Amino acid sequence: MTEGPNPFGIAVIGCGNIARSHLNAIQQLEELRLVATVDIDKERAKRYAETYGADRYYFSHTEALEDPEVDAVSICLPHSLHAQVAVDAAQKGKHILTEKPMATSLEDAERMVQAAEMRGVTLMVEQTLRFRECNVKVKEMIREGVIGEPRRAIRRRLGYSRSAPVTWANNPEIAGGWVLYGFGSHEVDIALWHLDSPARRVYAQGTVNNPYWNDYDEVSVHMELADGTIVTVLLSVNCQQRSWDSIIIGTKGSMTVREAKDITIGDRVISTPLKPGEGLAAALKEFTSALKEGREPEASGRDVLKTMWALEAAKFSLKEKKVITTRELGYPT
Structure with missing residues (x-):
């Protein structure tokens, strides 16, 4: 896992519409390095990697989670898929930023928090507003x-x-x-x-x-x-x-x-x-700052359980x- 002043390696999981906003924001932050794009559509995963300068691309999130250069993931999948991918990421020791909604059930949201806290990784929800x-x-x-x-x-x-x-x-x-x-x-x-x-x-x-x-x-x-x-x-x-x-x-x-x-x-x-720099870019900045400082971020998974x-x-x-x-x-x- 990345430590010190080096940028955190991040994989963007899901190459749909919202992923473009995440990838553009990642490019603005020197604290992050785009390691990989991930999508079950192989052509889309490759195209997004080439467009946004990822080192490589994967066709499943499980492959990406085995990559030792991936310190964190940005989950940009359909709503019902957020929970299991976040749990899988936590179990592999990866920090997690997930798109909203955190999950489509309270039970799944609690599973995400429990998995992250058990492994001591950061879980943040992209509550842009x-x-x-x-x-x-x-x-x-x-x-x-x-x-x-x-x-x-x-x-x-x-x-x-x-x-x-x-x-x-x-x-x-x-x-x-x-x-x-x-x-x-x-x-x-x-x-x-x-x-x-x-x-x-x-x-x-x-x-x-x-x-x-x-x-x-x-x-x-x-x-x-x-x-x-x-x-x-x-x-x-x-x-x-x-x-x-x-x-x-x-x-x-x-x-x-x-x-x-x-x-x-x-x-x-x-x-x-x-x-410029508000919304998603500011959320990603908060995510990386929390990782560097070893603190709970704004819109942490536990905090968003209230929502x-x-x-x-x-x-x-x-x-x-x-x-x-x-x-x-x-x-x-």
Whole structure:
């Protein structure tokens, strides 16, 4: 395994759409060296290796995990495949950065954490929104008491899409539900992260608007947090008047956050456009910094279990049409 000032050798597992963003970000970081690309499509694995300057390519993740120059992996696979590849990587002593959602079940997410902790390797989830200026500022201002104690929050991601961005997006067995796990893994996570309190009661409702998605494509997740704050997350892929924002109401004021645009508090507007180096690049930087410093990273697997519990509770609530609490669904320990 790499030590000292040498760059960490990394393999990117899965050469689909999101892998391009990971590979571009890796090229920006001197702390990382791209050792290998991995994909079951042999031509794609080779093409990505040649395009992004990998030393070599593999056709299975098990082959890549045997490579002694691979210190870490970036998992860019379909959602349902994250867990087993992460467990396999941990068992081989490799550090892990996985795309969101961490997994498609709480049980699988807990397996990932247990495997990583047992081998003493780092497990981080690529929760991009935590690394954007707008969200970092919001968390700082809430912590500083700018709006007093938070009491209510509404998070909206209302978009419009008539077709899947990847071939498996409308297959719930693989995606876990494109809206709940594809979008919700971002939006539930950032709502909980802003407010720094875990969910303890969850009620979710959903409806099928466009049958193409084979699952709920309109979802509302209502959460009561441990500190009493009430949070509602609204998700849609059928809204032509797109909205991607948060409203957070406290005891001394409120704020509106337009994702990667601005924050409004009273009459004051703070511009927070997306800048180079934010998001995924910043997440990878945090990953490598945590490895060098021997510390837990932001969005560690254990931390993201809070998000996975809320998503699982929402999934059960949608199915059973009732409120889910920590009595019905045990909280990760």
